[in-house]
Amino acid sequence: MYGRKACQLVKELASGEKGQLTPYNSDLFDQVIAECSQHHLELQSLIRKMQEEGLDVQTTRNADHYGALIHHLSLVRNKRCLMAYMYNRAEIIRSLIWKVGPVLPQQIQEKLSHTEEEYFKKHSGALQSYMSRLDLDLTVDMVPPKDPYIQVRVLDDIGVVLSDDKTTNFARHSMHFLKRTDAEQFISRGLMEELTS
Amino acid sequence: MAKYYDIDDIITDEEIVAVIFQKAASGVGIDPSSETDCVEVGSKVELPFWLAHELQQRQAVSMNIPTSFNQNTRLEIQADSACVDLRSRCPYFYEFGCKIAPLVGARNIGPLLLSAFKSRYKEVLTKAHTAAFTAASKNLTILTKEETNLYEAAQSSMAAFKKWRMGGPRFQKASILGRKRKSTE
Numbered sequence: 001m002y003g004r005k006a007c008q009l010v011k012e013l014a015s016g017e018k019g020q021l022t023p024y025n026s027d028l029f030d031q032v033i034a035e036c037s038q039h040h041l042e043l044q045s046l047i048r049k050m051q052e053e054g055l056d057v058q059t060t061r062n063a064d065h066y067g068a069l070i071h072h073l074s075l076v077r078n079k080r081c082l083m084a085y086m087y088n089r090a091e092i093i094r095s096l097i098w099k100v101g102p103v104l105p106q107q108i109q110e111k112l113s114h115t116e117e118e119y120f121k122k123h124s125g126a127l128q129s130y131m132s133r134l135d136l137d138l139t140v141d142m143v144p145p146k147d148p149y150i151q152v153r154v155l156d157d158i159g160v161v162l163s164d165d166k167t168t169n170f171a172r173h174s175m176h177f178l179k180r181t182d183a184e185q186f187i188s189r190g191l192m193e194e195l196t197s
Numbered sequence: 198m199a200k201y202y203d204i205d206d207i208i209t210d211e212e213i214v215a216v217i218f219q220k221a222a223s224g225v226g227i228d229p230s231s232e233t234d235c236v237e238v239g240s241k242v243e244l245p246f247w248l249a250h251e252l253q254q255r256q257a258v259s260m261n262i263p264t265s266f267n268q269n270t271r272l273e274i275q276a277d278s279a280c281v282d283l284r285s286r287c288p289y290f291y292e293f294g295c296k297i298a299p300l301v302g303a304r305n306i307g308p309l310l311l312s313a314f315k316s317r318y319k320e321v322l323t324k325a326h327t328a329a330f331t332a333a334s335k336n337l338t339i340l341t342k343e344e345t346n347l348y349e350a351a352q353s354s355m356a357a358f359k360k361w362r363m364g365g366p367r368f369q370k371a372s373i374l375g376r377k378r379k380s381t382e
Contacts, residue, residue, distance in 0.1 A: 003248075010204055042225075063223040066221070068224070070252075073248055
């Protein structure tokens with residue numbers, strides 16, 4: 001009661017490393033919403049009690065008034081915590097598109113709730129349609145590279161991949177000489193690493 | 198209003214303050230020591246800061262100085278502030294102090310915060326710039342949240358400088374995926 005569960009929710013979000021998502025805690029979220037309804041009921045009963053006694057609700061300052069005030073403040077506090085929880089998660093999800101690309105890896109996907117996945121899909125769809133209108137890929141590295149080709153070592157099994165004019169088999173621990181733009185998306189997902197000799 | 202969504206601000210507001218109720222409040226179960234649902238006049242309750250602040254503005258309670266800022270802490274900081282374990286007292290020492298100072302009416306919280314921060318700041322920065330990757334963990338456990346942010350900023354700027362000097366991989370695994378393997382520099 002009185003904002004403690006809501007603060008727990010926010011602390012959970014802060015407990016992950018910076019920029020990382022924690023799994024969506026729908027139980028705690030629903031509990032906080034239930035608490036809000038409870039505060040609202042108590043608030044209404046106190047206001048009704050004051051009205052039954054014939055007091056002016058706006059100006060009287062008796063014990064019921066302060067009780068109603070405390071319930072109101074707790075409601076507002078719960079709202080703030082819930083909003084901050086959603087807002088910060090949405091911010092992280094938006095940045096995901098720029099860092100990881102339009103396809104979410106499995107480990108991130110299981111941390112999102114259903115609505116957050118929808119949000120991600122729509123947002124990346126909007127970005128894709130914008131990029132296709134401009135005919136420009138905005139998610140590549142901003143700094144122009146010194147060398148268009150790059151040497152990489154494959155970390156995880158990717159299998160056979162079609163690229164431009166040839167098909168290459170990216171087996172684990174094999175080394176390849178690729179064009180920078182092709183290799184970028186694999187590196188950002190952690191499937192390859194760059195070799196700097 | 199700019200801090201509405203800020204998570205650190207929300208957690209700072211949750212710090213506990215001891216208050217004395219000047220007016221009674223009924224229908225709230227916030228006082229664990231009373232048997233009924235009501236809070237009596239003059240009863241001492243521990244409330245989170247967001248509630249105490251609003252009630253003080255409406256003159257329903259009066260706030261006391263929280264335990265993190267009492268005489269003991271002051272003496273310890275004057276003795277040697279670099280070794281004081283501020284995180285166990287209050288992980289948001291500086292932010293909370295800034296919020297409490299105008300409300301409690303104690304004029305010496307401000308200078309206390311300033312002197313503590315000045316001496317610890319130097320320690321934090323020297324440790325961040327010179328310590329190796331894993332060595333300074335003992336020192337980190339006594340820092341508040343703000344000082345930890347400072348420490349991490351200094352470390353990342355040091356790492357960026359080294360990378361610029363010696364070159365390193367241009368592309369990195371996206372940080373959101375977490376670190377499956379430690380990077381050794």
